[in-house]
Amino acid sequence: MVMKRTGEVLAERLIMNAWNENRIEGKINLLTAGTGVGKTYSSMTRLIPSLIKEGSTKFILTTPLVDSAVSTQKEFLNRRKEIERKLEREMDTDLEIKVVTDVSSFIDSFSDESEIMVLVTNHDQLLNSPKTKESNRELLIRYQNYLQTNKLVVIVDEIHYGGSTEVSTTKGNTGNNQSNYTAAMVNFLAVLCKRSWVIGISATLINEMQGKYFNVLKDLLDHPEIYNICTPTDSAATHSELTRILSNYNETYWIDGDNVVETTVEHFESFRSVLAAQAADLENHFGELDFDPNPVCMLTCSYGTYKGNPTTPNGFNVPIHHSIPIVSGICKGLGQDPDAYIMAETTMDSARLYNIKGEHVDVDSSRIEKILNGTDLEYNDVRYLFVVEKFKMSMNVPRIVFYASARERKGTVLNEIDSSGNKVTITVTIRQLMGRAIRPWFGVKIGKDSVFGKDSYSPEDIHEYISENFSSNPRYSDLLKYMRMANSHSFCLPNVLQFQNALEEWKSGFSAPLEMSMFQPESGAEITTTVTNFSGEEIGEECPTCGRAGYINPSKLDFDFNEIANSQSIN
Numbered sequence: 001m002v003m004k005r006t007g008e009v010l011a012e013r014l015i016m017n018a019w020n021e022n023r024i025e026g027k028i029n030l031l032t033a034g035t036g037v038g039k040t041y042s043s044m045t046r047l048i049p050s051l052i053k054e055g056s057t058k059f060i061l062t063t064p065l066v067d068s069a070v071s072t073q074k075e076f077l078n079r080r081k082e083i084e085r086k087l088e089r090e091m092d093t094d095l096e097i098k099v100v101t102d103v104s105s106f107i108d109s110f111s112d113e114s115e116i117m118v119l120v121t122n123h124d125q126l127l128n129s130p131k132t133k134e135s136n137r138e139l140l141i142r143y144q145n146y147l148q149t150n151k152l153v154v155i156v157d158e159i160h161y162g163g164s165t166e167v168s169t170t171k172g173n174t175g176n177n178q179s180n181y182t183a184a185m186v187n188f189l190a191v192l193c194k195r196s197w198v199i200g201i202s203a204t205l206i207n208e209m210q211g212k213y214f215n216v217l218k219d220l221l222d223h224p225e226i227y228n229i230c231t232p233t234d235s236a237a238t239h240s241e242l243t244r245i246l247s248n249y250n251e252t253y254w255i256d257g258d259n260v261v262e263t264t265v266e267h268f269e270s271f272r273s274v275l276a277a278q279a280a281d282l283e284n285h286f287g288e289l290d291f292d293p294n295p296v297c298m299l300t301c302s303y304g305t306y307k308g309n310p311t312t313p314n315g316f317n318v319p320i321h322h323s324i325p326i327v328s329g330i331c332k333g334l335g336q337d338p339d340a341y342i343m344a345e346t347t348m349d350s351a352r353l354y355n356i357k358g359e360h361v362d363v364d365s366s367r368i369e370k371i372l373n374g375t376d377l378e379y380n381d382v383r384y385l386f387v388v389e390k391f392k393m394s395m396n397v398p399r400i401v402f403y404a405s406a407r408e409r410k411g412t413v414l415n416e417i418d419s420s421g422n423k424v425t426i427t428v429t430i431r432q433l434m435g436r437a438i439r440p441w442f443g444v445k446i447g448k449d450s451v452f453g454k455d456s457y458s459p460e461d462i463h464e465y466i467s468e469n470f471s472s473n474p475r476y477s478d479l480l481k482y483m484r485m486a487n488s489h490s491f492c493l494p495n496v497l498q499f500q501n502a503l504e505e506w507k508s509g510f511s512a513p514l515e516m517s518m519f520q521p522e523s524g525a526e527i528t529t530t531v532t533n534f535s536g537e538e539i540g541e542e543c544p545t546c547g548r549a550g551y552i553n554p555s556k557l558d559f560d561f562n563e564i565a566n567s568q569s570i571n
Contacts, residue, residue: 035435159200243512443486
């Protein structure tokens with residue numbers, strides 16, 4: 001009997017069981033699970049096939065961002081044949097799933113109700129179309145009547161984005177009164193759900209979805225209680241499950257002054273140097289593994305302009321154009337390669353890379369994930385990512401192990417008082433951003449050309465492999481320690497209430513602590529922090545930055561660390 005992997009168990013419990021047991025017609029049904037659990041993947045490979053077997057034939061997969069819609073389409077196309085073959089076996093019939101990206105082609109398929117068609121799109125394209133007299137939403141609402149009930153299924157990824165039902169609820173959901181908010185998506189879905197299944201997916205439900213309206217009278221709303229949470233609270237992933245599929249929470253460095261960027265770089269470079277030195281040592285003992293000690297730090301910055309004028313640092317808030325020179329100065333002082341493009345600045349539709357000298361090159365934003373993951377042939381040294389609004393969701397960069405916020409987000413603190421006597425805080429966006437650092441990463445190359453033979457692995461998979469192949473190696477404990485360190489994430493955050501609350505929520509339900517990492521001896525004992533140089537001298541010390549044991553003092557290394565670093569392409 002083959003045991004199910006933890007990811008499969010969670011997908012079955014949090015997605016399929018929740019959907020099958022708790023859905024309600026006429027509602028926007030919500031499926032929720034933490035970042036990285038596999039919600040989007042499960043909706044494609046499990047939920048859609050299940051609904052096809054029930055008789056549904058028209059599917060809309062929509063996401064807020066264009067980039068994520070493109071990646072979703074690619075992923076679905078890669079999985080389509082696999083899904084078709086599985087359904088053919090289970091339904092004993094020939095079957096074809098067609099995929100389109102434009103609404104008009106999708107609507108054309110309504111003339112043949114039996115034709116299985118999937119539209120992969122983004123919210124803007126779904127709702128609007130300037131080329132026709134009727135908007136896409138109006139066309140879909142009108143043509144929906146040609147289909148039998150529940151033939152059409154709408155799956156909305158990241159449904160918390162634009163999930164407020166009207167202007168009056170935006171403050172309690174986002175922390176800001178959005179006077180120009182139209183609730184376009186919710187109004188659209190409220191009409192569709194009368195005759196179609198509407199499913200929302202998110203790791204971070206807004207307050208209104210959870211029945212929290214604060215001072216708003218829900219009976220006066222256009223769509224009171226339109227949401228139905230299918231996933232029971234008591235079915236959420238446990239820490240023991242999370243540690244098998246995700247990165248482990250390591251540490252938070254609280255910032256009390258105006259040195260957010262400086263402190264972030266200090267801690268990240270310390271982490272990076274330790275990881276690189278360990279990899280340089282271990283590669284002599286594990287020749288089969290291709291070590292890749294090149295983590296990434298993501299920094300959210302404040303807006304660069306206000307009313308057309310450039311902004312300046314203000315307390316915790318530092319714009320990108322001030323952050324980049326700070327990072328450049330510190331890295332220059334560390335003697336790093338001035339020509340290497342180590343920083344990336346992204347906006348909603350562009351990306352720019354910088355080296356320490358201040359030189360920059362513009363690249364297509366579609367390349368940024370490859371660049372950050374080290375798979376871009378031209379630029380593979382980037383280790384700092386600066387963002388303002390982009391990448392709050394739908395980005396898959398396992399190398400991100402540090403997240404820092406140079407943006408205070410004062411608007412997320414409300415005047416309402418919670419049961420503990422503290423002001424209510426809105427933590428949705430903060431936790432979404434923290435979630436960029438939770439993808440599993442092991443500090444070694446993984447892929448079809450590696451010893452692992454696949455592109456995607458969980459901590460559960462990697463631990464099983466190295467245990468089977470390397471447990472007899474005398475340096476096995478040090479390999480475990482290295483992987484435990486690589487597969488962890490840390491934060492640098494303003495020491496204020498909204499971030500404090502977000503972290504507590506994060507630790508309780510989104511990530512398992514480092515002490516529960518898969519990468520430690522089966523006895524459960526802590527891995528030794530003793531590290532030796534090539535001469536056998538112990539060099540592990542207490543880290544001057546974080547106080548943890550196992551810090552590698554470069555002065556005690558009997559090799560040139562900069563030379564090693566250059567050879568590992570980490571400059």
